[in-house]
Amino acid sequence: xxxxxxxxxxxxxxxxxxxxxxxxxxxxxxxxxxxxxxxxxxxxxxxxxxxxxxxxxxxxxxxxxxxxxxxxxxxxxxxxxxxxxxxxxxxxxxxxxxxxxxxxxxxxxxxxxxxxxxxxxxxxxxxxxxxxxxxxxxxxxxxxxxxxxxxxxxxxxxxxxxxxxxxxxxxxxxxxxxxxxxxxxxxxxxxxxxxxx
Numbered sequence: 001x002x003x004x005x006x007x008x009x010x011x012x013x014x015x016x017x018x019x020x021x022x023x024x025x026x027x028x029x030x031x032x033x034x035x036x037x038x039x040x041x042x043x044x045x046x047x048x049x050x051x052x053x054x055x056x057x058x059x060x061x062x063x064x065x066x067x068x069x070x071x072x073x074x075x076x077x078x079x080x081x082x083x084x085x086x087x088x089x090x091x092x093x094x095x096x097x098x099x100x101x102x103x104x105x106x107x108x109x110x111x112x113x114x115x116x117x118x119x120x121x122x123x124x125x126x127x128x129x130x131x132x133x134x135x136x137x138x139x140x141x142x143x144x145x146x147x148x149x150x151x152x153x154x155x156x157x158x159x160x161x162x163x164x165x166x167x168x169x170x171x172x173x174x175x176x177x178x179x180x181x182x183x184x185x186x187x188x189x190x191x192x193x194x195x196x197x
Contacts, residue, residue, distance in 0.1 A: 030070050030079055031197035034059050038193035041114040045134050048116055050189025056117075056182070058084055058172065060098040060110065061196040064091075064165040069172070071185050080185075082178045085154045086110045087170035096164030098196075103133075103140050108169045111138035111146065115192040120183060125149035129183055131172075131192070138194075148172045148186075150179040 038057045042049070055072050062068035067081035086098045089109030102109035113135035120129045128149040133141035151173035152158075153166025165173075172192070174182055186192065 030057070030072070030081070031059055031061070034061070034193075034195055034197040035072075037195055038191075041134075041193045042191050045114055045116070045191065048134060049191055051187070052191075054185055054190055056186050056190065056192035058192065058194040059197060060086060060090075060101075060112070060194060064096040064098075065159045065163055069174070069182075071182070080181065082174060082182070083154060083156065083159070083165060085151060085165045085168045085171075085173040088167040089170065091167055094164070094167060101137065103136075103138055103144075105140060105144050110168075110170050110194065111141060111144075112195045113138035113193070115141060115194065117148075117186050117190045117192060118188050120188075123147075123149070125151060125173075126176075127179070127183065129186075129188075144170060146170050146172075148174070148179070148182060150174055150176040152176075154178075 034057060038055055042052060042055060053075050057070045057072060059068045064085060067083055069082045069084035071080040087108050087110040089102055089107040090098045090100055098110060101112040103111045113133060116132040116134055118130040118132055120127060128147045130147055131141050133139045149171055154173045155175045158165050
């Protein structure tokens with residue numbers, strides 16, 4: 001089974017849907033191993049979720065210049081892939097590669113694991129969305145104020161100018177343009193899975 005067929009089969013197994021031609025359009029950047037981990041996380045945390053139609057997957061095995069945050073529609077098979085920044089503490093030399101995860105307060109690092117999307121609010125980064133960490137690897141997300149927000153350093157022009165995005169303090173930082181799509185599709189009660197393939 002080739003990679004794209006594996007991804008399609010994995011999604012079908014998660015939703016119980018019949019295979020559709022849309023699977024052929026899935027991007028090569030959506031790694032099937034990470035998809036399998038996200039699928040397992042959704043099954044594990046099913047009781048905490050309000051919605052299982054869409055899942056967000058952050059593939060931190062990819063460089064920050066790559067669109068590595070995937071919004072996967074599990075009903076249609078369509079995938080939107082966006083740029084997302086990682087934490088300073090996960091990339092202290094600012095190489096664009098996430099070196100390590102941390103759940104330690106003050107680490108300014110990204111945390112791996114499953115997150116539950118919560119309510120939106122307006123804070124120092126403008127419109128943002130709170131997240132609840134569901135795993136031991138990220139269960140301090142709320143205490144660390146790990147959220148979804150827009151940031152100037154996550155814009156596409158940063159990649160053009162510097163070959164990489166800037167870094168957050170552990171949050172999922174998106175371009176202001178992409179933030180609207182993220183918040184509109186990953187409404188409260190959806191799952192986000194962050195990890196490496």
